[in-house]
Amino acid sequence: MRVKPSRLIFFLLFAMPAFAQNPTYDSYLKAQTAIDRAVAAYGGAAALRDLKTVRIEAAGETVHRNQSRRPFTFDRTPYKIDLAIDAEKTSLVQTVEGGYPGGFKYASGIAIAGTEGRSWDAVRKTRRIIPNPPFSILRQRYRYFPHLLICDAMRRSPGARHLGVVKIKGVDHDVISFSNEDNVNQSLYIDSKSGRLTKVDVLTSDPFEGDAVLETIYTGTGAIPSGRITRVAGAMTEELRYAKYEMNAAIPETAYALPADYSEFRAAPQSDPVQKHADGVYTVVAGGYNVLFVEFSNHIFVMEAPGGDNVSRQAIAAIKRTIPNKPIKYIAVTHHHDDHAGGIRTYIAEGATVIALPNEKPFFEKVVTSKFVLNPDSLSRNPQPLKVEVISDGRRVLSDGTRTVELHDIGSGPHTEQMLVAYVPALKAVFQGDLLNRPPNGDHPIANDTSAHFWNWIEASGLAVEKIIPVHGTVTTMDEFRKAVAEMKQ
Ligand SMILES: [Zn+2]
Known part of the structure; x- marks a missing residue:
């Protein structure tokens, strides 16, 4: 409908109070x-x-x-x-x-x-x-x-x-x-x-x-x-x-x-965030957490995505400096808690496949659909589909013939119903999150119900374990672990 100019002027004049x-x-x-x-x-x-x-x-x-x-x-x-x-x-x-x-x-x-x-x-x-x-x-x-x-x-x-x-x-x-x-x-x-x-x-x-x-x-x-x-x-x-x-x-x-x-309180001594534990086996400190990464013949495996996008970006930058020209093919996390998996979206943006425990799959499926408008993260800037491989029988072995990492679900414990650890045979070490924590300055570990359950699992597993590499804190020997569990039981 065409509005007559006179009507328009009339409308504007009398509508003024509303516009004012x-x-x-x-x-x-x-x-x-x-x-x-x-x-x-x-x-x-x-x-x-x-x-x-x-x-x-x-x-x-x-x-x-x-x-x-x-x-x-x-x-x-x-x-x-x-x-x-x-x-x-x-x-x-x-x-x-x-x-x-x-x-x-x-x-x-x-x-x-x-x-x-x-x-x-x-x-x-x-x-x-x-x-x-x-x-x-x-x-x-x-x-x-x-x-x-x-x-x-x-x-x-x-x-x-x-x-x-x-x-x-x-x-x-x-x-x-x-x-x-x-x-x-x-x-x-x-x-x-x-x-x-x-x-x-x-x-x-x-x-x-x-x-x-x-x-x-x-x-x-x-x-x-x-x-x-x-x-x-x-x-x-x-x-x-x-x-x-x-x-x-x-x-x-x-x-x-x-x-x-x-x-x-003693602060942890300043050191290189990347620590080499054996050929091709490293941890990097990012956001105060340890992240495990292992070099295979044509790809990299990463375990743990603590914190959020910033921490993962820090970790990935250090991983790529240490091992240039190989893609991060797999990411696994010990468990779904935000201080262990909060940065998983960054690895999905990198194109990595998530190796997940059964009850975590629906959780990560939801996490990739979240909106990050307020604080855009790597995945919102570079959307990638979620690729997941589920560990259905409690164990998954990654190997290229030279180097091997065994992932084990230690089963239902006081902290979580499903919990993944990485056993590195070349090191006789278990990488774990929240099962035995220790301050970054190396002060003695304090065990709890969760640590006692983990201790029992190691004993029953038959694995040759000499040390524990935690997400939180510094490496612990089995002697120190035994002592912490004994102290807790007293
Ligand atoms: Zn936890």
């Missing part, structure tokens, strides 16, 4: 209204401005997403945190206790006072200085405290925008986004009636999932939460109950002191 509305300004105004409502719900502007310190004591469970015994399942282990933040002095003190399936336990602390940072490991009784700790360490932890987030939103409200209204459990919530001082853009979900902060989320990039939303959901009904739930890409990763939620209680100076009876 500016979406930026409109969104800004709506954001202010929602923030004002939240400020009132959290004690008013003056009280929030006067808020100096906050502290929680919380307990609950870590829900293991990509750290469970089987892919696509969510094992739980206990978790405890005591966290105090002094927002004015930019300081914090935190102690945590937690673990992973299979007898892994950690207990540690961190204290930051302005530009001084310290941390300690209560299991190994070591302590260390953190030089120039970034303030993001502090602000990441604002998510524990709705009061700090609302205070932050109030201070930075000129940059806030209204994204829309959504229903949470049938109740309307205004969604406000603003960037904090670290340029992290966060969305606050503010109850449109009560002004209560129900949820905060941020966009993040996950090595398996790609683009993901990290959500913190406050439980309870009042301004002081009864706990919090964390979700990544829609899956719960943490469920905590707040036993204590204090405001404006002074943090004693002594809280920042390092435990006096702990020894100073």
Whole structure:
């Protein structure tokens, strides 16, 4: 239909008020209204401005997403945190206790006072200085405290925008986004009636999932939460109950002191990241993990893809420097956990075939379909189809007649239901992940249920084993391994 010029002018004139509305300004105004409502719900502007310190004591469970015994399942282990933040002095003190399936336990602390940072490991009784700790360490932890987030939103409200209204459990919530001082853009979900902060989320990039939303959901009904739930890409990763939620209680100076009876942490000596164990058998340290690579007559075999794309790219660069002109034909991982397989997409982009345990095949099939728009990785830039060979009978031997690597599934253990290790006959060594960990500085290994299960498997396997090469840490002799298992049983 042709519009008569007179009609067009008429339409433009009378439609002007609608066009004059500016979406930026409109969104800004709506954001202010929602923030004002939240400020009132959290004690008013003056009280929030006067808020100096906050502290929680919380307990609950870590829900293991990509750290469970089987892919696509969510094992739980206990978790405890005591966290105090002094927002004015930019300081914090935190102690945590937690673990992973299979007898892994950690207990540690961190204290930051302005530009001084310290941390300690209560299991190994070591302590260390953190030089120039970034303030993001502090602000990441604002998510524990709705009061700090609302205070932050109030201070930075000129940059806030209204994204829309959504229903949470049938109740309307205004969604406000603003960037904090670290340029992290966060969305606050503010109850449109009560002004209560129900949820905060941020966009993040996950090595398996790609683009993901990290959500913190406050439980309870009042301004002081009864706990919090964390979700990544829609899956719960943490469920905590707040036993204590204090405001404006002074943090004693002594809280920042390092435990006096702990020894100073020794850093690992600097060395060549590539270590040659025998002709054609190497490990490379990438992102703090050991990756095994073996040269065969016309290709390379790699075992373990820890971390993510960056770590895999580092490892692949070192592998290609060491063995130029041969393709990486196979990649295997010990198990599907993100610190062991999070970088597998990079090897798929390289054209490598994944040698997988049966329950990992559907997992990797899903991992290749993830979208990486926020933080494009090697596979999203160079899409390649997934090639998989499944180890169906628990064993796979790679050999070119001269060099041999045996892959064994050690079966169901405390850490995973299926677990691959590589036995290198020429070395009489087993390369493994999480079955016997050790710090990179060579401090003694501490065994757990998972290590004891692995020890029994070696004994039953009949393999001639003299040493263990771990993904985490340094090489361990069988004597050291025996001693660690005996110490654990005492
Ligand atoms: Zn693991």
